[in-house]
Amino acid sequence: MSEVNIMDNEVDIVIGALQSDLTSFMNEWRPVFIRYHLIIVKDPDLKEELQIPEGFNLDVYSKSDIDRVVGSSKSILFSGFSCRYFGYLVSRKKYIISIDDDCVPARDDKGILVDAAAEHISNLATPATPYFFNTLYDPYREGADFVRGYPFSLRSGVTCALSCGLWLNLADFDAPTQALKPGQRNSRYVDAVMTVPARAFMPMSGINIAFDREAVGPALFPALRLAGEGKLRWETMEDIWSGMCVKVVCDHLGLGVKTGLPYVWRKDRGNAVETLKKEWEGVKQMEEVVPFFQSVRMPQTATTAEQCVVEMATRVKEQLGSVDTGFTRAAEAMIEWLKLWKAVGSSSSVPGV
Amino acid sequence: MVEPANTANIKPHPYPLLKDELDIVIPTIRNLDFLEMWRPFFQPYHLIIVQDGDPSKIIKVPEGFDYELYNRNDINRILGPKASCISFKDSACRCFGYMVSRKKYIFTIDDDCFVAQDPSGKPVNALEQHIKNILSPSTPHFFNTLYDPFREGADFVRGYPFSMREGVPTAVSHGLWLNIPDYDAPTQLVKPRERNTRYVDAVMTIPKGTLFPMCGMNLTFDRELIGPAMYFGLMGDGQPIGRYDDMWAGWCVKVICDHLGLGVKTGLPYIFHSKASNPFVNLKKEYKGIFWQEDIIPFFQNVSLPKDCTTVQKCYIELSKQVKAKLGEIDPYFNKLSDAMVTWIEAWDDLNPVGASGQVNGKV
Numbered sequence: 098m099s100e101v102n103i104m105d106n107e108v109d110i111v112i113g114a115l116q117s118d119l120t121s122f123m124n125e126w127r128p129v130f131i132r133y134h135l136i137i138v139k140d141p142d143l144k145e146e147l148q149i150p151e152g153f154n155l156d157v158y159s160k161s162d163i164d165r166v167v168g169s170s171k172s173i174l175f176s177g178f179s180c181r182y183f184g185y186l187v188s189r190k191k192y193i194i195s196i197d198d199d200c201v202p203a204r205d206d207k208g209i210l211v212d213a214a215a216e217h218i219s220n221l222a223t224p225a226t227p228y229f230f231n232t233l234y235d236p237y238r239e240g241a242d243f244v245r246g247y248p249f250s251l252r253s254g255v256t257c258a259l260s261c262g263l264w265l266n267l268a269d270f271d272a273p274t275q276a277l278k279p280g281q282r283n284s285r286y287v288d289a290v291m292t293v294p295a296r297a298f299m300p301m302s303g304i305n306i307a308f309d310r311e312a313v314g315p316a317l318f319p320a321l322r323l324a325g326e327g328k329l330r331w332e333t334m335e336d337i338w339s340g341m342c343v344k345v346v347c348d349h350l351g352l353g354v355k356t357g358l359p360y361v362w363r364k365d366r367g368n369a370v371e372t373l374k375k376e377w378e379g380v381k382q383m384e385e386v387v388p389f390f391q392s393v394r395m396p397q398t399a400t401t402a403e404q405c406v407v408e409m410a411t412r413v414k415e416q417l418g419s420v421d422t423g424f425t426r427a428a429e430a431m432i433e434w435l436k437l438w439k440a441v442g443s444s445s446s447v448p449g450v
Numbered sequence: 451m452v453e454p455a456n457t458a459n460i461k462p463h464p465y466p467l468l469k470d471e472l473d474i475v476i477p478t479i480r481n482l483d484f485l486e487m488w489r490p491f492f493q494p495y496h497l498i499i500v501q502d503g504d505p506s507k508i509i510k511v512p513e514g515f516d517y518e519l520y521n522r523n524d525i526n527r528i529l530g531p532k533a534s535c536i537s538f539k540d541s542a543c544r545c546f547g548y549m550v551s552r553k554k555y556i557f558t559i560d561d562d563c564f565v566a567q568d569p570s571g572k573p574v575n576a577l578e579q580h581i582k583n584i585l586s587p588s589t590p591h592f593f594n595t596l597y598d599p600f601r602e603g604a605d606f607v608r609g610y611p612f613s614m615r616e617g618v619p620t621a622v623s624h625g626l627w628l629n630i631p632d633y634d635a636p637t638q639l640v641k642p643r644e645r646n647t648r649y650v651d652a653v654m655t656i657p658k659g660t661l662f663p664m665c666g667m668n669l670t671f672d673r674e675l676i677g678p679a680m681y682f683g684l685m686g687d688g689q690p691i692g693r694y695d696d697m698w699a700g701w702c703v704k705v706i707c708d709h710l711g712l713g714v715k716t717g718l719p720y721i722f723h724s725k726a727s728n729p730f731v732n733l734k735k736e737y738k739g740i741f742w743q744e745d746i747i748p749f750f751q752n753v754s755l756p757k758d759c760t761t762v763q764k765c766y767i768e769l770s771k772q773v774k775a776k777l778g779e780i781d782p783y784f785n786k787l788s789d790a791m792v793t794w795i796e797a798w799d800d801l802n803p804v805g806a807s808g809q810v811n812g813k814v
Contacts, residue, residue: 242633274605299595
């Protein structure tokens with residue numbers, strides 16, 4: 098496994114538009130995004146027209162496209178933050194980068210603008226090292242290497258299938274934490290990328306990610322929707338769930354997940370205390386979700402992401418279905434997604450265009 | 451280019467944390483000149499110097515430090531025949547210092563490690579950061595993407611189960627190094643000029659079930675929680691291998707910490723590592739280890755400790771049996787090592803009888 102060369106035309110940048118005026122968002126990202134093809138998916142619940150500045154190479158999808166491609170009965174799956182997954186479905190590129198529309202480019206500790214796309218691509222292009230922890234973090238970064246004691250047979254690493262970035266300013270806390278510390282902002286730029294070790298799990302934040310669509314696309318789906326899911330990140334759990342699924346798939350198939358750089362700057366938005374007033378089941382559900390994923394094992398016969406997802410959906414229904422009906426729905430949604438992926442996601446032509 | 455810090459004008463902290471509960475263990479064969487630079491940070495603490503090599507050489511300790519010093523004659527006198535488990539002509543001998551300490555915490559540092567600067571130019575008080583790390587919980591069961599949630603300015607991220615937010619006691623704080631990186635000999639030979647200039651401002655818990663290569667240059671641990679597992683093995687004179695002492699201890703420690711529900715942190719603090727050892731000498735020392743580690747790592751990855759191993763000593767003795775059974779086939783060295791591991795525990799228990807400190811280690 099050596100470094101892969103990823104071309105610009107192998108990448109789609111997928112943006113889920115939860116706000117209608119994307120002018121400042123797109124203009125701030127222009128120096129980074131301009132090289133790539135973009136897919137913008139408008140939240141089906143958004144009534145206003147999207148405002149997008151000129152000059153980009155992009156395709157825009159809205160409710161009518163979603164209805165046409167997946168059927169209006171299924172379009173509910175793509176409301177709110179989940180609208181971006183429609184973009185993952187219709188993309189024809191090998192790699193996807195996805196950033197929330199309330200984030201702008203960050204500056205690193207030297208004040209230089211962070212090219213989040215280039216850094217994600219670099220993460221995906223270099224191997225991951227999930228089987229042994231390197232104390233100098235990513236050994237493929239310039240100026241770093243494997244440390245003394247790192248077995249040589251593990252130094253070629255595995256393909257990185259998912260790159261999870263971080264956020265300066267408004268960190269991705271849940272509502273109780275943000276409500277308790279309303280003034281806390283993340284100002285610490287940690288200059289590291291690292292591989293999440295095999296069998297270790299983490300909460301994947303969908304705010305700033307990139308992934309190998311061919312490898313893990315079937316597993317990256319917001320199956321777990323909260324009843325009170327809203328338009329603020331701390332009112333969702335969808336990305337946490339899909340991240341756990343992807344990690345199981347990666348661990349089983351010998352792929353890697355990286356976390357750390359790049360950072361994006363996340364704008365202040367929303368009121369955490371207001372969110373707390375709503376009934377918020379996500380916190381309770383995570384108590385079940387984490388032990389479940391930590392213990393789930395894929396059979397040897399599962400050799401693709403799709404097969405892993407089928408297996409996981411069965412286990413979710415068996416083991417978690419009795420705990421909360423939300424999990425039963427999640428299992429069903431995973432299977433629905435696989436059907437959609439087969440029908441729409443893996444065909445060679447772009448639907449509806 | 452990174453430089454060590456200038457500590458000439460630093461005033462010592464008026465109330466140094468854990469002043470009477472922490473010993474600083476330093477192995478040395480040359481001199482202790484480096485202590486001058488560390489004086490503002492180290493002077494309040496008791497030092498245990500383990501003098502390797504020729505015992506007739508006088509190692510001068512700078513004025514003003516409170517210390518005990520042990521040379522090979524002392525080690526032989528104190529341990530008698532059990533002294534065979536303590537390495538000679540290798541910094542692995544430092545673990546003798548762990549054994550004779552009476553304190554709860556140990557900080558160990560190499561004599562070629564200076565004070566580092568953080569990116570703002572401020573000298574890094576490595577000991578203070580280690581203490582912060584070891585006094586706050588670890589989170590081995592679920593990885594927090596914002597790293598140590600107990601650090602100021604950080605917290606648990608969305609999705610982190612609340613039931614896991616209490617964390618577990620931290621047994622080990624593993625620090626890093628700027629300037630000369632801790633590479634193995636082949637990497638040193640290929641990249642003689644590479645220097646670690648990247649200051650990664652993070653501490654994190656190494657997840658349960660994950661192994662790592664522990665470096666003994668800049669390390670703190672809770673002696674009461676994990677001390678007996680910090681045996682640095684048989685290295686140096688008369689042994690077929692060197693420069694695997696700390697890593698061996700780290701693998702044993704991690705497996706036992708995972709079993710007992712204790713945490714291991716890595717990351718800050720940085721020290722400035724000033725001296726690059728000779729890569730050709732290193733290659734001769736490490737060469738067998740490079741082959742052996744291909745078997746050693748899977749061994750540790752697959753180790754399973756029985757439920758009735760509820761103390762570190764019991765875990766360690768069990769581990770020594772498995773080392774003999776599974777690694778003994780690779781080389782007779784592992785049979786010797788397995789026996790030495792048992793001798794170490796016997797010596798540890800002799801010098802640290804249960805009841806003396808009032809604490810039985812293991813699950814807290």
